[in-house]
Amino acid sequence: MGRAIADVRAAYRRLHDRHELVLQPDGETIRMAHPFSGVPTAFAVTAGGRRYWANCAWDTLGIAAALRVDATIDAVHADDGTAARLRVIDGQIDGDGQVIHFRQPWRHWYDDYIFT
Structure with missing residues (x-):
């Protein structure tokens, strides 16, 4: 998709922090959307x-x-x-x-x- 891995991880973290999804403990894998x-x-x-x-x-x-x-x-x-x-x-x-x-x-x- 043309995005750097670090940018995707940061976006996941922002969504996680806003309770829009839940990440696995590894901080990279989506547990709940x-x-x-x-x-x-x-x-x-x-x-x-x-x-x-x-x-x-x-x-x-x-x-x-x-x-x-x-x-x-x-x-x-x-x-x-x-x-x-x-x-x-x-x-x-x-x-x-x-x-x-x-x-x-x-x-x-x-x-x-x-x-x-």
């Missing part, structure tokens, strides 16, 4: 014939919204490890009574974003 995860997680979204990883349950819905397509969401309940499946059809959630629970209050999400 919301709502997408750069690593496999317990939150998978199948949409438009492709599979994506989300960072959390909230981000699974963000992927469906960002892509503007129907999606199937497969996740694991944090409390007991059982499977959960949601579908987003025509922008509406079909979850058969599923609940999304956040362990951390929003004000603490950036304290340890990977844990949150």
